[in-house]
Amino acid sequence: MPHGDSVVSAIDVSPLDIDLQDAVIRLVRLVDAPAEAPVLLPLITREIVYRLLKGNQSARLRHVAILRGYTPPIAKAVERLRQDLDQPLRIEDLARELGMSVSSLQHHFKAVTKLSPLQFQKQLRLQEARRLMLSEAYDAARAAYRVGYNDASHFNREYKSLFGILPMRDVQRLREEVLEIAG
Secondary structure, eight states: OOTTGGGOOSSOOOOOOHHHHHHHHHHHHGGGOTTTHHHHHHHHHHHHHHHHHHSTTHHHHHHHHHHTTTHHHHHHHHHHHHHTTTSOOOHHHHHHHHTOOHHHHHHHHHHHHSSOHHHHHHHHHHHHHHHHHHHSOOOHHHHHHHTTOSOHHHHHHHHHHHHSSOHHHHHHHHHHHHHHHHO
16 A cells, blocks of 8 residues: 555545646547547547646545555445345455455455445445435434334434434435525
């Protein structure tokens, strides 16, 4: 891992540099200039990579490049966690399915996502419960059960820990915000 790996976030956003924007626009315009594309495409692509590596996302890009060999199995693990959202996480089964040891899976999962598989699953569950309450009018207990929680008080504690507020108050607050924006 690169030095300072712990400060590289799994997802990040930064302002678009004007020179990078210009290069991307020139790349897109090559669609209308098929005769020039074979010559200019590699040059513009190289410029874009150069500008990305010199920009605000350079640490994240180096991090992803180093982890490249581990990203596909971790992507499979994430997809499996999404599919089996309401099921208990059996890390040993997941590691075996991916052809990895448990410690290797945990290490590489955290390197890619910045969360352990269990933490990631918990966030997926809580985000899905929030979505169910907001868009499908589930109450907290029903949403909790749907995403794999059998204990409503445990669900409420974890929800509050992630979002800073109890589930139904959060949903009410979010709906009020939407009404203010729409109003």
